[in-house]
Amino acid sequence: MKKIFVTLLALLILSLPWTTEAKRFGDGYTLEKVVILSRHNLRSPHIKETADLTPHKWFAWTSGSRELSLRGGLSETELGQYFRKYLVDENFMPENYQPAEDEFLFYANSRQRTVATAQYFSSGLLPVANARVKYSGTIEKDRDPVFNTRFISMNDSLRAVAEKELLTFSGVNDPKQLGEKFSATLALMEKALDFKDSAYAKKNNVKNFSAADAKFLIADKKQPNVTGSIGAAFDAADALVLQYYETGTAFGKKFSDKQWKQIGDLVEFGGELVGTPNISVNIARPLIVCMQSELDNAARKFTFLCGHDTNIISVTSALGVEDYSLPETIESRAPIGCKFVVEKWRGRDGQVYAALSMVYPSTKQIRNIEPLTPDNPPKIFPLRLKGLEPNADGLYLFSDVMNRFAETAQR
Numbered sequence: 001m002k003k004i005f006v007t008l009l010a011l012l013i014l015s016l017p018w019t020t021e022a023k024r025f026g027d028g029y030t031l032e033k034v035v036i037l038s039r040h041n042l043r044s045p046h047i048k049e050t051a052d053l054t055p056h057k058w059f060a061w062t063s064g065s066r067e068l069s070l071r072g073g074l075s076e077t078e079l080g081q082y083f084r085k086y087l088v089d090e091n092f093m094p095e096n097y098q099p100a101e102d103e104f105l106f107y108a109n110s111r112q113r114t115v116a117t118a119q120y121f122s123s124g125l126l127p128v129a130n131a132r133v134k135y136s137g138t139i140e141k142d143r144d145p146v147f148n149t150r151f152i153s154m155n156d157s158l159r160a161v162a163e164k165e166l167l168t169f170s171g172v173n174d175p176k177q178l179g180e181k182f183s184a185t186l187a188l189m190e191k192a193l194d195f196k197d198s199a200y201a202k203k204n205n206v207k208n209f210s211a212a213d214a215k216f217l218i219a220d221k222k223q224p225n226v227t228g229s230i231g232a233a234f235d236a237a238d239a240l241v242l243q244y245y246e247t248g249t250a251f252g253k254k255f256s257d258k259q260w261k262q263i264g265d266l267v268e269f270g271g272e273l274v275g276t277p278n279i280s281v282n283i284a285r286p287l288i289v290c291m292q293s294e295l296d297n298a299a300r301k302f303t304f305l306c307g308h309d310t311n312i313i314s315v316t317s318a319l320g321v322e323d324y325s326l327p328e329t330i331e332s333r334a335p336i337g338c339k340f341v342v343e344k345w346r347g348r349d350g351q352v353y354a355a356l357s358m359v360y361p362s363t364k365q366i367r368n369i370e371p372l373t374p375d376n377p378p379k380i381f382p383l384r385l386k387g388l389e390p391n392a393d394g395l396y397l398f399s400d401v402m403n404r405f406a407e408t409a410q411r
Helices: 002-014 047-053 070-089 112-125 156-170 175-181 183-193 199-204 230-247 257-275 277-296 309-318 363-367 398-410
Strands: 029-039 104-108 215-217 225-227 302-307 339-347 352-360 379-382
Touching (some): 029 277, 029 309, 047 199, 047 230, 104 112, 112 302, 156 215, 156 257, 156 277, 183 257, 225 257, 230 257, 230 363, 257 277, 257 309, 277 302, 277 309, 309 339, 339 398, 352 398
Parallel strands (some): 029 302
Antiparallel strands (some): 215 225, 339 352
């Protein structure tokens, strides 16, 4: 009986997600390298653009328009602290580590919300190292081509393929049908906002959100998008979700988790336009090349790249990650603060392996500003690559994963 109990206890400990109580894969593997592609944490919305979409007063945002919020800073620090405990437990680094120059890299897109996210994460991960965040140019003024989610090149053939992919993904024959596709969500938002009484509705003599003039934007050096008055609905959905994280309500109106997920799906729809097969490869190539270089860099142990939801979606799609839907979050593809994590492990058998996962705080954890601990870890969702077979522990041969990066970069 005692032997059975000990065996069951061992299995239970090994199943715990990234806790400091047990190594992730037991003693059979040693962690050698970590590369993370992160979405920025909680921010404020387009404050000016959303002010007229409701007669109500929005939450008193704690940062400037589209900048990282106070809650976002707290959440990201918690994530950094959680990774610190995890990496210490895996003997990847000692407690209070001060890495050598170039051993750890924190690199963010040149936006306040991404640079600030990387800074908060680094403070949680390396609290006494005073790590510097690398970024290109001037914050909020210059565009970093590595994190750009715009078409790198465009011709008539690609434009035709992209338009076909967007229609297939959207499930419509014409962008103008998006109003019908999202009719239930738009009605829910109109109720939440009391939209018909808003300054926007009165100025434009409308009572409902409309997609009557919607078009797909497919152009060189532009991000694939939906243009037209439906843009107001996307802005409203974004602001409602961000306000929900801060207050838990929609101007005092209580919605179910399913209803919030509906609104979150509309928010994510715009980001997912970069995730179709050909569009994702065209857009994500610079970032995939960057990640490939970091994975191949023998001097680098840890890399943290901070961008946007569109970076996560385009990169995972281009690499051939199997379709997934993340639980316990409003946005199921690339939620607030999520991290696409690629780890290099050396097995006791002498082989080198790679593990791919998505790590993210749940909606509840962000809402309640919950400490992320072994007893309350962030959500960890294993990812699978199409066409590759993992071993019994869910790990891929590292060489196979590197080949996938190389093949994608050359497409």
